[in-house]
Amino acid sequence: MTFRGAKYFDGRSPVAQAAVVRLDSARGVAGIFAAAESGEPADPPLAEVRVDALYLDPPVGAGPWVMRLPDGAVCECPQEVYTALARERTPGTLARFSRWAESSGRVAVVCFLLSVVLVVVFFRYGIPLMAENAARGMPAEIETMVARESMRALDRTFLSPSALAPERKEALRDGFDAFAARKPATPTYRIEFRRSRIGPNAFALPAGLIVITDELVELAETDAEVYAVAAHELGHVHHNHGMRSALQAAGHFIVITVFLGDVSSVLSVAAALPSVLIETGHSRRFELEADTFAAEFGMATGLGVAPLVSILESLTDAYGGEGKHLSWISTHPPTAERVELLRAIEAEHPE
Amino acid sequence: MDLSEFEAREFGGSDSGGRTSGRSEAGEILREVVYENPRFTGGGGEYFRIWIVNLFLSLVTLGIFIPWAKVRTRRYFYRNTLLDGHAFDYTADPRKLLIGYLIVGAALLIYGFGEFVAVWIPLLLFVVFAALYPWVRWKSLRFFAAYSTYRHIPLRFTGTAGGAYAAFLGWPALAVVTAGILGPYAAFRARAYYFENFRYGDARSRFSATAGYFYRVYLLGGLAIFGGLFAVSMLVGALVAVVAATAGGVEDYGGTGMPPLLVLVPMLLIYPALFLGIAVIRVFILNYCWSSTALRTPAGRVRFVSSIHPVRYGWILSTNLILTILTLGIYLPWAKVRLHRYRLECLEVINAPNLESITGAGREEVAAVGESAADWLDIDFGL
Numbered sequence: 001m002t003f004r005g006a007k008y009f010d011g012r013s014p015v016a017q018a019a020v021v022r023l024d025s026a027r028g029v030a031g032i033f034a035a036a037e038s039g040e041p042a043d044p045p046l047a048e049v050r051v052d053a054l055y056l057d058p059p060v061g062a063g064p065w066v067m068r069l070p071d072g073a074v075c076e077c078p079q080e081v082y083t084a085l086a087r088e089r090t091p092g093t094l095a096r097f098s099r100w101a102e103s104s105g106r107v108a109v110v111c112f113l114l115s116v117v118l119v120v121v122f123f124r125y126g127i128p129l130m131a132e133n134a135a136r137g138m139p140a141e142i143e144t145m146v147a148r149e150s151m152r153a154l155d156r157t158f159l160s161p162s163a164l165a166p167e168r169k170e171a172l173r174d175g176f177d178a179f180a181a182r183k184p185a186t187p188t189y190r191i192e193f194r195r196s197r198i199g200p201n202a203f204a205l206p207a208g209l210i211v212i213t214d215e216l217v218e219l220a221e222t223d224a225e226v227y228a229v230a231a232h233e234l235g236h237v238h239h240n241h242g243m244r245s246a247l248q249a250a251g252h253f254i255v256i257t258v259f260l261g262d263v264s265s266v267l268s269v270a271a272a273l274p275s276v277l278i279e280t281g282h283s284r285r286f287e288l289e290a291d292t293f294a295a296e297f298g299m300a301t302g303l304g305v306a307p308l309v310s311i312l313e314s315l316t317d318a319y320g321g322e323g324k325h326l327s328w329i330s331t332h333p334p335t336a337e338r339v340e341l342l343r344a345i346e347a348e349h350p351e
Numbered sequence: 352m353d354l355s356e357f358e359a360r361e362f363g364g365s366d367s368g369g370r371t372s373g374r375s376e377a378g379e380i381l382r383e384v385v386y387e388n389p390r391f392t393g394g395g396g397e398y399f400r401i402w403i404v405n406l407f408l409s410l411v412t413l414g415i416f417i418p419w420a421k422v423r424t425r426r427y428f429y430r431n432t433l434l435d436g437h438a439f440d441y442t443a444d445p446r447k448l449l450i451g452y453l454i455v456g457a458a459l460l461i462y463g464f465g466e467f468v469a470v471w472i473p474l475l476l477f478v479v480f481a482a483l484y485p486w487v488r489w490k491s492l493r494f495f496a497a498y499s500t501y502r503h504i505p506l507r508f509t510g511t512a513g514g515a516y517a518a519f520l521g522w523p524a525l526a527v528v529t530a531g532i533l534g535p536y537a538a539f540r541a542r543a544y545y546f547e548n549f550r551y552g553d554a555r556s557r558f559s560a561t562a563g564y565f566y567r568v569y570l571l572g573g574l575a576i577f578g579g580l581f582a583v584s585m586l587v588g589a590l591v592a593v594v595a596a597t598a599g600g601v602e603d604y605g606g607t608g609m610p611p612l613l614v615l616v617p618m619l620l621i622y623p624a625l626f627l628g629i630a631v632i633r634v635f636i637l638n639y640c641w642s643s644t645a646l647r648t649p650a651g652r653v654r655f656v657s658s659i660h661p662v663r664y665g666w667i668l669s670t671n672l673i674l675t676i677l678t679l680g681i682y683l684p685w686a687k688v689r690l691h692r693y694r695l696e697c698l699e700v701i702n703a704p705n706l707e708s709i710t711g712a713g714r715e716e717v718a719a720v721g722e723s724a725a726d727w728l729d730i731d732f733g734l
């Protein structure tokens with residue numbers, strides 16, 4: 001078989017020679033000849049190579065078809081040479097798959113839809129699952145270190161030492177311990193009090209560290225309300241939410257960096273947007289899980305669900321009706337939804 | 352800017368549309384001068400298919416395909432870019448890149464998690480990174496050159512590791528010590544390190560820029576950026592105050608941090624403002640550097656005229672960003688093609704056929720760790 005219209009480069013000089021490719025399938029040899037004025041191949045051949053020593057480099061998109069010779073020479077040839085050779089010398093499976101997939105609009109659409117599904121599934125289930133497992137396997141020393149560092153960072157920024165009387169703090173701790181003792185299998189925890197620059201608040205750090213702000217203690221009408229908040233935070237501790245959300249955030253960061261790495265840095269700003277929305281969705285789920293734990297804690301220990309409902313309502317009032325604005329992007333579910341969940345759990349335990 | 356005017360006078364005007372020729376008016380040697388812009392023969396739709404297949408395979412293989420995807424992408428752009436009727440090519444082996452990616456990925460992982468364990472871990476990594484940075488850049492330039500070919504002849508980068516440490520650590524350090532007075536000069540040295548050290552066969556690049564132009568551009572650009580940043584930060588401050596007042600503080604009970612909206616607002620404003628300011632400075636510097644570079648081939652010099660327009664460039668960057676966000680990323684391939692096209696439109700090559708006269712090409716094997724690091728860190732080669 002003879003193919004005209006090839007270009008031959010010897011690999012040392014940039015000069016392109018018009019060439020003719022002749023395939024001798026009986027001998028398994030490809031000959032590359034300079035093309036004479038008439039277009040006929042001129043003897044002797046520029047190169048003669050065994051077909052199995054050729055490296056076929058398919059184009060990406062619509063570029064030239066490239067055939068690489070073992071000595072570094074290159075032949076840009078018509079697609080037919082490639083088709084004739086490909087039967088004997090096929091490029092890698094992945095390269096062939098990519099080429100096939102890229103050349104069809106329909107496959108591209110399928111790939112697009114599958115990619116979207118994969119990304120959603122991975123972010124919704126894959127990363128949380130991996131974070132959960134990693135958090136479970138996390139050595140206690142590291143958890144303690146993380147909790148200590150986070151506490152230090154918070155003390156520098158949002159928190160200052162508590163102004164509550166030591167007896168008051170002791171009473172609150174003892175009161176909650178008494179309730180916790182009535183529920184089997186409570187995780188280990190430690191309660192800290194801090195004055196805060198961000199109003200009434202409470203949060204759980206890894207290693208069972210629960211922080212309650214003075215402002216929250218002041219806002220609470222009864223001690224039971226403080227215990228209810230502590231129970232909610234104990235729910236975060238029980239489900240290891242602190243470590244899991246840290247790991248999830250790191251996971252999102254890595255995945256987004258990896259897949260948008262080749263995008264110029266302006267676009268990585270855009271990448272932060274979905275990440276924030278995802279983070280928000282996850283923490284809403286964590287909050288509902290912690291509420292569920294707190295309600296079950298309440299039912300099991302006799303603390304009840306009412307204190308949590310009333311402190312939630314006080315908090316909502318203190319922040320000026322949380323459900324009305326920002327609720328779609330807020331890290332917390334609307335209060336009404338949370339209260340409804342608490343009531344439902346209460347109804348399940350007829351006591 | 353200055354140089355392209357000079358170029359136009361010397362060669363009797365040019366038409367940037369396609370390939371034109373004219374007679375040199377300089378006198379003695381009446382030789383034909385050929386002007387040509389590299390052409391991109393691909394398109395957004397075609398690149399979209401390649402991009403989406405790459406993305407899909409990267410996802411399915413949990414990221415292992417990423418080096419292949421990167422090589423395919425670069426190969427697509429190179430092979431479909433023609434100068435004087437001949438294509439470029441990118442011949443790197445993705446398997447080599449994979450190792451580098453794994454190393455850099457591990458470092459990134461430690462960097463990302465380190466923050467949660469102890470503050471000094473990211474700090475230590477930062478110091479290590481700063482010490483390795485010139486070496487990485489040197490390696491990546493060598494790798495990038497060795498696997499980029501034109502007419503199937505690889506480029507070569509002949510800069511030394513010592514040169515890289517001077518350009519990317521020594522001079523910047525001096526710039527800091529002198530409170531920025533040597534800043535533009537350091538930038539000049541860094542650019543010179545690229546443009547002086549490329550070779551195509553036996554044709555060496557020659558770089559005739561001077562530091563004076565850098566001083567002018569950085570002074571004016573710096574003033575513009577600070578003015579813009581000041582305006583943006585006033586706006587952000589006002590917005591934060593308004594939101595804080597209406598929301599009555601931070602309602603978060605259970606988590607930490609500010610409402611995400613407050614983080615988003617400054618991010619969405621400051622980054623693009625800063626980026627556009629830096630882009631304008633880069634455009635002027637890039638135009639000047641390309642226009643000051645020549646390749647000496649046996650048949651005569653090959654020169655470049657770069658005439659990227661800052662406003663048009665900024666317009667393309669910002670509309671690309673907005674369209675990409677609005678289409679949730681789907682516009683990305685078209686954005687990339689559009690930018691590539693524009694850059695080629697603005698790069699005129701004078702006497703490209705002279706490149707056919709070079710000899711003494713050789714191929715060298717170069718390790719890929721540097722290249723992949725540079726890829727992650729989004730280092731641009733100024734092409």
Ligand SMILES: [Zn+2]
Binds near residue numbers: 233290
């Ligand atoms: Zn909570």
